[in-house]
Amino acid sequence: MLDIDEALRYLGASGADEALRQRMASVARDAESRFAPRFTYRVSGVEHRSEGEWLSDVQLLLPGRSARKMLAECSHAAVLVCTLGLSFDQHLRAMQARDMSQAVLLDTCGSVLVEAGCDAAEKEIAARFPGVYLTDRFSPGYGDLPLDLQAAICQLTDSQRRLGVYVTPSMLMNPQKSVTAIIGIADRPQRARIRGCAYCAMKDTCALRKGGHSCDD
Numbered sequence: 001m002l003d004i005d006e007a008l009r010y011l012g013a014s015g016a017d018e019a020l021r022q023r024m025a026s027v028a029r030d031a032e033s034r035f036a037p038r039f040t041y042r043v044s045g046v047e048h049r050s051e052g053e054w055l056s057d058v059q060l061l062l063p064g065r066s067a068r069k070m071l072a073e074c075s076h077a078a079v080l081v082c083t084l085g086l087s088f089d090q091h092l093r094a095m096q097a098r099d100m101s102q103a104v105l106l107d108t109c110g111s112v113l114v115e116a117g118c119d120a121a122e123k124e125i126a127a128r129f130p131g132v133y134l135t136d137r138f139s140p141g142y143g144d145l146p147l148d149l150q151a152a153i154c155q156l157t158d159s160q161r162r163l164g165v166y167v168t169p170s171m172l173m174n175p176q177k178s179v180t181a182i183i184g185i186a187d188r189p190q191r192a193r194i195r196g197c198a199y200c201a202m203k204d205t206c207a208l209r210k211g212g213h214s215c216d217d
């Protein structure tokens, strides 16, 4: 079941009353019965070069400090595309014409669903490589990682043919509820830099945390 708390958080309504919570739950149930996220990914070796993190098997350079920070301890990385498909966009447009407030809830549920698809991809990757540790998932646009890498990720995963996902000339993902992401793969526990201490494999032993700090301080 789609995470209603997460959907309310995406909406900026974490303290929602019971009526809004019920409405969101009803929209979420309907969305889940209609749409299932689909994904595709490729795994590559990582070389830490002076010009950036080089994903050698897919010939992709991730420049900048953010990719370096996320992949510093990684020998491999997965590049991922996940989508709800065009039918979600069509359903959302029809809802926007009928009932705008319901459409806002549907839009939010779509975002949560596509992230749940990314979580499923992450689980599949973890199962393929037992004994390794994954970094937090991060996407083009995170920190100083260029947004235009979205198009390269779509191309190297063949996402247009496999999933119907491509990037428009104005750098928008099509279908709208689509995500590109990168996940680092390492042989030692990775700090949860994006999702935070609660998700971190080191949360019980971390000296930084005990000292009241976090990774990014």
Ligand code: SF4
Pocket (backbone or CB within 6 Å): 191, 192, 193, 196, 197, 198, 200, 201, 202, 203, 204, 206, 207, 208, 209, 213, 214, 215
């Ligand atoms: S501060 Fe420690 S527990 Fe929190 S995310 Fe960083 S490594 Fe993990």
